[in-house]
Amino acid sequence: MKIAVLSGKGGTGKTLVSVNLAAAADKSLYLDCDVEEPNGHLFFKPEDVEIEEVSVVIPEVNQDLCTGCRKCVDFCRFNALAYVNDQLIVFEEICHSCGGCFMVCPENALIKKDKVIGRIERGQSGSVEVHTGILNTGEVSGIPIVAKLLTGYKDDPDVPVFIDCPPGTACIVMETVASADYCILVAEPTIFGSHNLKMVHELVTLMGKPVGVVLNKVQEGDDPSEEYCLQNDVKILGKIPYDKRLGLLNSNADIAVRVDTHYKTVFSQLLSTARKEATR
CATH class of the missing domain: 3.40.50.300 (P-loop containing nucleotide triphosphate hydrolases)
Structure with missing residues (x-):
């Protein structure tokens, strides 16, 4: 019980x-x-x-594969991603580990990374x-x-x-x-x-x-x-x-x-x- x-x-x-x-x-x-x-x-x-x-899974960026399409940035409702000065930035502190960014990235530029919470x-x-x-x-x-x-x-x-x-x-x-x-x-x-x-x-x-x-x-x-x-x-x-x-x-x-x-x-x-x- x-x-x-x-x-x-x-x-x-x-x-x-x-x-x-x-x-x-x-x-x-x-x-x-x-x-x-x-x-x-x-x-x-x-x-x-x-x-x-x-641990939870958060994204890490392979900058060589990222083309700056911003699809992941537009998808994230928590503003945990930003594209600034030709680089994709991940704000790990506010990522909710939903995994959506991995799904929408057309270049597979996001790598799964474990973060201890x-x-x-x-x-x-x-x-x-x-x-x-x-x-x-x-x-x-x-x-x-x-x-x-x-x-x-x-x-x-x-x-x-x-x-x-x-x-x-x-x-x-x-x-x-x-x-x-x-x-x-x-x-x-x-x-x-x-x-x-x-x-x-x-x-x-x-x-x-x-x-x-x-x-x-x-x-x-x-x-x-x-x-x-x-x-x-x-x-x-x-x-x-x-x-x-x-x-x-x-x-x-x-x-x-x-x-x-x-x-x-x-x-x-x-x-x-x-x-x-x-x-x-």
Whole structure:
């Protein structure tokens, strides 16, 4: 079973929930697909880490073959190519590796070149296998890293997979959610939080994914995110209180279920509820 944990914005507690759910399972696989700012490894502190570089294909110019027809320049919607002073220039930093320039070049003047955009780190933390995607600073897209994360492991039906998704609703989030069996949305009890919950809920609904919500940082008083769930018939899987003790554990990069019996019970119950909902 693949459970994706999402939020409409950063800082809602998405990683808190995904890390503790993975740790609460007897055995699990944790995939950190938040490749721009992965931090699940700070909690798990995996050992025996293996590193795999992730590359994409970009063009390199054979100036002797280039005739200056500018077909590749006109094709590129990202302005990654320019013909200046009788030379074709490639701006590698903004190339999206779509491959279109190779297809339209009539002279075969473009050579395929590998460019490393990041890496995947794989290690073990107790009963949790931890895979972390890391995008190099300044790269245009982390989707190739996410795609390799989601396919670079041996699938075992007895081992649940917890996917820590990027925040928001961009294309990289859709890529991350596409193979998930169930989605858990983490939301804060604010108007801003409910707005972002609405956006990500609409996204996973559009993708046809079953979904439940975890309300985090819950306090007394109005909760716009809870109101949204009740108004739109969205299952509330559980509530996590605004608790100084949990905040301290989180800020110290401790996994709550491993050091606190109360929160081991809380997240174990949350995991049980999510599994039941996912298998309905």
